[in-house]
Amino acid sequence: MVTLTATPKSSLADEPVKIHITGLEPSQMVTVQASLTDEKGVFFQARAFYCADKNGEVDLERDAATGGDYAGIQPMGLFWFLKPDKPFTRLMKRDVINTPFEVHLDVLNSVQLTSSPPEQHLAGQVVERWYATPGMQRIPVRSGRIRGALFLPAGQGPFPAVIDLFGGVGGLIEFRASLLACRGFVALALAYFAYEDLPSFLGEVDLEYFEEAAEFLLKHPKVRGPGLGILSICKGAEIALAMATYLPQIQATVCINGTNAVNGFPFRYRDLYIQSIPYRLECMLLTEESFLDIFNVVEDSQSENHQANILPVEKASGKILFIVGENDKNYNSKAFAMETMERMKKLGKTHCALLSYPSAGHLIEPPASPFCRQSWSPFFFRPLLWGGEAQAHAEAQVQSWREIQTFLHRHLHSAQSSRL
CATH class of the missing domain: 2.60.40.2240 (Acyl-CoA thioester hydrolase/BAAT N-terminal domain)
Structure with a gap:
């Protein structure tokens, strides 16, 4: 038989x-x-x-x-x-x-x-x-302006805490935060537009909203401070980089396939206002397969005209890990990460590290997610091309997921941790 x-x-x-x-x-x-x-x-x-x-x-x-x-x-x-x-x-x-x-x-x-x-x-x-372990809790979050879902591991804790940010698809995506909670983190899946009473479209980015989320998380009795981490991708990675730069609560930041400057929408934080590099919508292309290629919509930030838009990551007090797919068809993410690494090198800073995966695409997710080269995304009239070659991308997801957990656990155990 x-x-x-x-x-x-x-x-x-x-x-x-x-x-x-x-x-x-x-x-x-x-x-x-x-x-x-x-x-x-x-x-x-x-x-x-x-x-x-x-x-x-x-x-x-x-x-x-x-x-x-x-x-x-x-x-x-x-x-x-x-x-x-x-x-x-x-x-x-x-x-x-x-x-x-x-x-x-x-x-x-x-x-x-x-x-x-x-x-x-x-x-x-x-x-x-x-996507959950026995005893794990999911708590809807409606606190002040904050909207999201909080995932608590089973047990008394305290546990390291992470804010989970996705990108331009909007809404509330929870599968990554829930897996983080399975791995011993208190995880806040944070929505920031196109969800409940939040704005329908992403406009000006108010960093005080994200600071409010950080303070909310650090006050939870199951959270071990003094700082917290961020796991982010795409537009969320751009926001996470700004949070790492300006918010002292941020101790460890993972940016997956993001940029190094403020793009599309300006950022505001208290008295600080950072103008954005305009999206070049005229650079959107349709491939022969009728997929939407937006690779050139985000302009290279190295132009002299855009120096004021670059996030001064050297001001960050915590550690930052850039993860990029070299076949990302959404952003030129490796170039943006390399620009930041070069900037840090010139300034003698050592708090940034880079993991680069040849032939991986934009959607580097936990290995629970099958390879997705293109898919529909809200706000676009054609399926978006994410890029990547199946085998290399799948292997990158497995390896990067291990590296992300190691990085976050290491740097959220002690505020004095210095080794990347």
Whole structure:
């Protein structure tokens, strides 16, 4: 009898799953597939072809896929390369506390390029991929102006605290903050536009809103101060860099694929007003595949005309980690990070570090998220091109997620920590 065994059957979404198949004929060709349906009813699937060994077994940790959605030895390929049946849909968990993603793993006889008849199904198993641990809490936040969701790990604490910021999609995105809480952080998923009574569109950025969020978080009895961290991407990374520069509460900042200057919308903080570099909307391009390429919309900040727009990161009191994908099609993020690193070098500053991933794209997320090269995004009339090559991007997500946790834990343990 053919048996597919996946272990563990229930796990956190960022953890690996081992897949082992037994009971096949020697050298039998099979298709192994994974599938799930998201909370909006979109079906995602990945499949790969394998040849059983002389004992009639396939072990995804040992054996190479011969084709399908990926090739080679890819133990987590079925999870990394899930593709939607509704084009340009990004897989994001919405109810992160109460329900897991249920991933159906199946073995089909021979090489199956399309849906197979029932008699071709040899074995299967369902695994649960959770975004919460037992005892973890999600608390909606409506405090003063602050809107978001607070995630508290189980236990008394105190725990290091992190503000989680996404970018130009707006709204409230919680899956990354919930995974941070699974890893021992109090995490505030912070909305800043297009959510509840917040402004519908991003305009002038008021850093006092983000300072209010920092103070709210540091007052929580489960939070271990004296400072906190930020995990951010895209426009959120630009805001995070400003927070690191001007807010003394910020002790450790991770900026994923952001810029080094104020772009599009001015920043205000008390008596300080930083004018923005205008977006060059005329530089938006449609690719041959009809994706929207906005790579050149954000102008190079090195121009003499834009020196006043560059964030003076040398003023930051905490540590900063830049993470960039060298195939980012949204921003020239590596160039922006390198400009900051050069600026810090000239000024003799050592509080910034850079992780750069060749062939990774813009959406560098926890490894729970499958590779997404392009998808619909609010406020745009075509799917946005995010970039990246599937294999390299997936590996960057695994490695960077480890590095992010290490960085945040290290620099939120002690205000005196000095080593990046």
